[in-house]
Amino acid sequence: MKEKVNVRRAALLHLRAIKELHKVSSKFFPIMTLYCLFSAITPYITVFFSAQILKELATLRRAEQLWRWVLISMLVVGIATFLDAGLKRRCETLLDDLWGRKEILFIRKMFALDFSELDKQENHDLRAQIQQNEKWSGWGLMRAVYLYQDLVTSVIGIFNGIALTISLFTSPVPEDGGWLVAMNHPSFVLILATIMVGVSILAGKLTAAATKCWSDNAKDATLGNRLFSHFGFVGKDKERSVDIRMNNQQRLISAYWKTNSYFGVEGPIGKIAMGKMGVYAGLGECVATVITGTIYVFTCLKAWGGAFDIGSITQYVGAATAMVQNIYALTTLTGEMKTNADYLEKTFEFLDIPNSMYQGSLTTEKRADCRYEVEFKDVSFQYPGSDIWALRHVNMKFKIGKRLAIVGENGCGKTTFIKLLCRLYDPQEGQILLNGIDIRKYRYDDYMGIFSVVFQDFQLICQPLGANVAGGINYDSDRVKKALVDAGFGERLSHMEKGLDTMIYKNLSEDGVDVSGGEAQKIAIARALYKDAPFIILDEPTAALDPIAEAEIYSKFDQITGHKTAIYISHRLSSCKFCDEIAVFHQGRVIQQGTHESLVNERNGKYYELWNAQAQYYAE
Numbered sequence: 075m076k077e078k079v080n081v082r083r084a085a086l087l088h089l090r091a092i093k094e095l096h097k098v099s100s101k102f103f104p105i106m107t108l109y110c111l112f113s114a115i116t117p118y119i120t121v122f123f124s125a126q127i128l129k130e131l132a133t134l135r136r137a138e139q140l141w142r143w144v145l146i147s148m149l150v151v152g153i154a155t156f157l158d159a160g161l162k163r164r165c166e167t168l169l170d171d172l173w174g175r176k177e178i179l180f181i182r183k184m185f186a187l188d189f190s191e192l193d194k195q196e197n198h199d200l201r202a203q204i205q206q207n208e209k210w211s212g213w214g215l216m217r218a219v220y221l222y223q224d225l226v227t228s229v230i231g232i233f234n235g236i237a238l239t240i241s242l243f244t245s246p247v248p249e250d251g252g253w254l255v256a257m258n259h260p261s262f263v264l265i266l267a268t269i270m271v272g273v274s275i276l277a278g279k280l281t282a283a284a285t286k287c288w289s290d291n292a293k294d295a296t297l298g299n300r301l302f303s304h305f306g307f308v309g310k311d312k313e314r315s316v317d318i319r320m321n322n323q324q325r326l327i328s329a330y331w332k333t334n335s336y337f338g339v340e341g342p343i344g345k346i347a348m349g350k351m352g353v354y355a356g357l358g359e360c361v362a363t364v365i366t367g368t369i370y371v372f373t374c375l376k377a378w379g380g381a382f383d384i385g386s387i388t389q390y391v392g393a394a395t396a397m398v399q400n401i402y403a404l405t406t407l408t409g410e411m412k413t414n415a416d417y418l419e420k421t422f423e424f425l426d427i428p429n430s431m432y433q434g435s436l437t438t439e440k441r442a443d444c445r446y447e448v449e450f451k452d453v454s455f456q457y458p459g460s461d462i463w464a465l466r467h468v469n470m471k472f473k474i475g476k477r478l479a480i481v482g483e484n485g486c487g488k489t490t491f492i493k494l495l496c497r498l499y500d501p502q503e504g505q506i507l508l509n510g511i512d513i514r515k516y517r518y519d520d521y522m523g524i525f526s527v528v529f530q531d532f533q534l535i536c537q538p539l540g541a542n543v544a545g546g547i548n549y550d551s552d553r554v555k556k557a558l559v560d561a562g563f564g565e566r567l568s569h570m571e572k573g574l575d576t577m578i579y580k581n582l583s584e585d586g587v588d589v590s591g592g593e594a595q596k597i598a599i600a601r602a603l604y605k606d607a608p609f610i611i612l613d614e615p616t617a618a619l620d621p622i623a624e625a626e627i628y629s630k631f632d633q634i635t636g637h638k639t640a641i642y643i644s645h646r647l648s649s650c651k652f653c654d655e656i657a658v659f660h661q662g663r664v665i666q667q668g669t670h671e672s673l674v675n676e677r678n679g680k681y682y683e684l685w686n687a688q689a690q691y692y693a694e
Contacts (some may be wrong), residue, residue: 084415089220091418094425098175102168103222108159110223114230114400117662118238121392123147129385169219176215179425180204188431194458200424213417221407221414228404235397242390243267244374247379257372266372270394270422273365274401281402282409287351338449355428362402369394431500431518436511437651438520446508446524446608446639448472448495455494463538464490465501466662468483477640479650481684482659488643490532491659492613495641496525526602530614530643534594536581539567540574543600553604560634561600566593603634611641647685656681 207213246258449471543554570576580586658666673681
């Protein structure tokens with residue numbers, strides 16, 4: 075059973091949340107604090123000056139004094155209201171900005187994570203859960219912002235209230251006040267003050283109990299919101315529109331609209347709202363109202379007994395009521411903090427995911443001759459959470475400046491081999507050596523720099539063509555153009571009016587250009603060429619092209635790689651005939667290795683089987 079979060083733990087979690095949000099918006103909390111200050115003070119200023127004006131009207135009625143109070147009141151209240159309004163507007167603007175900026179915390183974390191951690195499904199599920207918690211009820215990081223605002227406002231309000239109401243208790247009823255003189259006794263005052271504070275706290279706890287009902291149903295509510303978030307907006311998904319219409323999937327989607335009523339009147343949340351949640355919330359409001367009535371009665375009785383004049387009644391009733399409301403809000407806030415603490419723990423569980431891969435310290439030698447030798451020595455690997463070996467006892471040494479083709483059926487370990495080579499993962503067994511040194515000893519980012527890779531599931535960014543190729547805003551235009559021409563994109567580039575400034579896709583720009591799958595692959599290959607790394611790897615990036623177009627790109631690519639070491643992965647064996655060596659993978663092992671001619675002559679080999687299975691599609 076999970077340990078209950080105490081107030082101290084909840085406070086520490088919210089303090090960290092505020093610190094994390096301050097990192098991405100340094101102006102927000104100082105502005106909000108000032109806004110809370112003026113927001114809390116302004117009502118008390120109005121109460122104070124109103125009381126002074128009424129007091130003068132009810133007693134001496136001095137015209138000059140009355141005008142003085144009116145003018146000072148207008149000036150002070152006007153300035154306070156002006157500052158309050160200005161700070162409120164600024165605060166709201168920064169708050170809207172913060173809703174977007176908070177995502178920077180998660181994006182930075184995802185950028186900083188080892189790929190092996192980022193690739194884990196449980197980490198993606200955790201991130202999705204954090205998002206769903208925020209969407210369905212606003213719990214998590216941003217709730218800390220509103221709790222901070224309530225905290226500052228309540229604390230300031232309580233101190234202001236004490237300052238303006240202390241004389242309510244200390245002002246004595248005159249001796250001729252009859253039985254009301256009993257109200258002067260210290261024990262009476264103590265009991266009344268205790269009841270006021272105690273009942274205010276009780277009202278806050280009842281409201282907090284109502285709030286906790288949301289947290290108690292978080293798991294089901296998160297699922298309900300996830301279903302709604304998907305099926306409620308799936309009709310807007312451009313990529314799904316054809317399938318939905320051709321397969322009449324509207325019926326399936328409509329079924330979820332009818333059955334997923336978690337947040338409907340008849341759903342679980344609706345029933346809880348009409349049950350204990352509503353009872354707790356209603357009792358909280360009732361108790362708070364009773365306290366307000368008690369303040370009115372006590373203040374009027376003291377005034378009746380002659381303790382103070384009618385003007386003071388306005389001050390005491392207004393200030394005491396506001397103070398009790400702030401105590402009530404502070405108690406409610408404490409309960410909300412404890413509820414929100416559970417959600418913050420999930421948030422920080424994600425932000426605190428540790429990187430397990432050793433980062434290394436050796437600098438990768440920058441060699442002009444690109445003579446980098448890589449060797450796999452008895453390498454075995456399992457994906458996290460799997461008991462199946464994706465690679466088993468792989469031994470291979472790359473020949474510098476040569477072309478290596480990796481072939482095999484789906485799921486045989488080809489892409490896994492590349493991921494280990496690029497150190498996206500570390501093997502559980504064996505070693506991968508670069509120039510005789512374990513690659514784990516090299517500085518991680520330095521080692522990654524020697525590879526240019528185009529994976530089969532590559533992605534382009536909705537940014538200008540040149541930035542897509544270069545991977546940055548500032549780039550060498552001539553080099554980018556050459557890379558695009560070498561990748562076979564030159565003709566399409568010549569027809570683009572904005573050239574390298576052409577926006578890819580229309581997501582962010584109306585004049586963006588949609589590119590076909592084959593064109594996107596050429597841009598991705600150009601990106602690898604622009605990086606100009608010693609190792610170039612193509613992991614089936616031409617799968618959307620026909621065999622002839624793929625063979626042409628691979629043949630041309632072979633010419634432009636020059637003295638670099640190139641690795642090709644393809645299901646189409648005809649595209650790899652030009653390679654110096656071919657490695658055949660099967661069930662995570664390298665079972666054959668040699669040239670095309672030697673392998674195709676091994677009649678009992680896997681390569682011969684694969685080649686003849688595809689031969690009917692090849693034309694010599």
